[in-house]
Amino acid sequence: MHPVIAQININKKDKHPVYLQLAAQLSGFIQTGNLKKGERLPGSRALAAALQLHRKTVVSAYEELTAQGWLESRSGSGTYVTRRLPEMKLPSYTPVKKNATDKAGFVFSSPPHLETRVLKPVPLLHLDDGFPDPRIAPLAELSRAYRSQLLTGNPYLRLGYSDTKGALWLRQELSPYLNHTRGLQTTPESILITRGTMMGLYLASTALLQRGDHVAVGRLSWSGANMNFLQAGAKLVPVPIDDHGMDVQALEKICRRKKIRLLYTTSHHNYPTTVALRAERRLQLIRLAEQYGFIIFEDDYDYDFHYAGRPLLPLAGSDSNGMVLYCGSFTKTISPALRVGYFTGPENIITQMAKLRRIIDRQGDTILENAVASMLRNGIIQRHLKKSLKIYRERRDIFCGLLTKKLPDAISFRVPDGGMSVWAQFSSRLDLKELSQRAFKKDLYITDGIGYTLDGSPVNALRLGFASSTLEELAKAVDVLVSLLKKKK
Numbered sequence: 001m002h003p004v005i006a007q008i009n010i011n012k013k014d015k016h017p018v019y020l021q022l023a024a025q026l027s028g029f030i031q032t033g034n035l036k037k038g039e040r041l042p043g044s045r046a047l048a049a050a051l052q053l054h055r056k057t058v059v060s061a062y063e064e065l066t067a068q069g070w071l072e073s074r075s076g077s078g079t080y081v082t083r084r085l086p087e088m089k090l091p092s093y094t095p096v097k098k099n100a101t102d103k104a105g106f107v108f109s110s111p112p113h114l115e116t117r118v119l120k121p122v123p124l125l126h127l128d129d130g131f132p133d134p135r136i137a138p139l140a141e142l143s144r145a146y147r148s149q150l151l152t153g154n155p156y157l158r159l160g161y162s163d164t165k166g167a168l169w170l171r172q173e174l175s176p177y178l179n180h181t182r183g184l185q186t187t188p189e190s191i192l193i194t195r196g197t198m199m200g201l202y203l204a205s206t207a208l209l210q211r212g213d214h215v216a217v218g219r220l221s222w223s224g225a226n227m228n229f230l231q232a233g234a235k236l237v238p239v240p241i242d243d244h245g246m247d248v249q250a251l252e253k254i255c256r257r258k259k260i261r262l263l264y265t266t267s268h269h270n271y272p273t274t275v276a277l278r279a280e281r282r283l284q285l286i287r288l289a290e291q292y293g294f295i296i297f298e299d300d301y302d303y304d305f306h307y308a309g310r311p312l313l314p315l316a317g318s319d320s321n322g323m324v325l326y327c328g329s330f331t332k333t334i335s336p337a338l339r340v341g342y343f344t345g346p347e348n349i350i351t352q353m354a355k356l357r358r359i360i361d362r363q364g365d366t367i368l369e370n371a372v373a374s375m376l377r378n379g380i381i382q383r384h385l386k387k388s389l390k391i392y393r394e395r396r397d398i399f400c401g402l403l404t405k406k407l408p409d410a411i412s413f414r415v416p417d418g419g420m421s422v423w424a425q426f427s428s429r430l431d432l433k434e435l436s437q438r439a440f441k442k443d444l445y446i447t448d449g450i451g452y453t454l455d456g457s458p459v460n461a462l463r464l465g466f467a468s469s470t471l472e473e474l475a476k477a478v479d480v481l482v483s484l485l486k487k488k489k
Helices: 005-007 018-031 044-050 055-068 139-149 167-183 197-208 221-230 248-257 279-292 347-358 364-379 380-406 433-441 471-488
Strands: 071-074 078-081 191-194 216-220 235-239 260-265 295-299 324-329 341-344 423-425 461-465
Touching: 018 055, 018 260, 018 347, 044 055, 055 071, 055 260, 139 248, 139 347, 139 364, 167 191, 167 341, 167 364, 197 221, 197 295, 197 341, 197 347, 221 260, 235 248, 235 380, 248 260, 248 324, 260 279, 279 295, 324 433, 341 347, 347 364, 364 380, 380 423, 433 471
Parallel strands: 216 235, 216 260, 260 295, 295 324
Antiparallel strands: 071 078, 191 341, 324 341, 423 461
16 A cells, blocks of 8 residues: 555545545645656555545545546556656645645735725724715615516516616616706716726726826825725825815916826815815816816715705716716615716716726626616605705714714814714824724724825824714714723823
8 A cells, every 4th residue: 555545634524525535635646746657556445445435435536536637547457647647846745734725826916005904894883984874774675676676577688698887777767867966967878887986996097097197186085096096007196185175276286297197086075074175166176177188087975965055066067078087876875785886977988988897897786786776766765865864964963062062172173064974183192093992992993094195194083974873872982982082181
């Protein structure tokens, strides 16, 4: 009996069949050179007896390895390692101590801009980045709409390949909805359905940016957008942000010195500061885009939640020269788990985006997209927005009142006109990373203030989201903050 046979280890409780375990280990011995080409293997009876297996199990393993080309059977002589294998100069067999899936055996690069934290389930209390409350979402209606789309109609059409621009029905419902609520001038062919704003950013960055292009972003901005621009090889150019949004005069000075290819803006509720871009700056921004020829990527991530009168119409509604790409999603409307967004712009750009989208995501979830279309047609999403706007306004008012009453000296902020979070300034003496860690131990999630700036430096300010918590949860969260900040005095 060959000495390596003694190293075979069969686990009969393993989920893999015993004959496959045996075949895998024998092929491993061949690959490491411990079983050499042309070498005769033990007979099936002898090996079965040695390993205390049924002979049919060993026969199945030999047949499997013969079919794969590792072994060959010689009539009247036995089973041998095939002679057709290349010469293998490998070290003698030693038991593998680490899982081969832990670390790649080849070299690859990991750019620093991809090193971003992935949001995971958080403690009981949370003052997050500004997320919706899925507990008030129309989940029953969504479930019925999804089930209906799943089970009714022509299965070949319903469950087959669809348009790379997204479900036609959703684009047909979305176009008049966006035109009516946002003053846009879209058609179904000028809309691309995406998995969310992040996909829109990736497609635009990949299709429209060349390595070395300059992209203007707010000095305080969203890292998710920035990482897409950096991945495309662009150079980020920071633009000052003040109490009225992006400083357009500062942007114009930059344009005189550098060729800006694209500008990223959250004009309605600036990220992270929540302030709205003033009307005159909006007009100036459109004028600058036309004058200097740069693309405007307008991320309208929470347009529907504005509490000071009607929402301000997007820049895209004032664009008459095709300079603005507009992106939004239903993730803030209903839930982050609902990965349905929309990207609008000139029709030839949308067609180009659809071509690019095809090679990374052939199409979206047609069933889900048609379910959302059904909810738009039946007014379900519109009614949910009215309901949630009222709830979030109340939560904003109560939360801001609690901060003013209980933390007057620790936090400074302005009541946001819209959105789902408060931009709170803390004392420069306070370590927000430490505060975040201490809060986590008290079952309260808050961010650590890192990620708002291009270089990752802290700004001693946080977005404190109020929309995803009930009034009782907000009160408890503020009490935890009070206890933590009092200990720091």
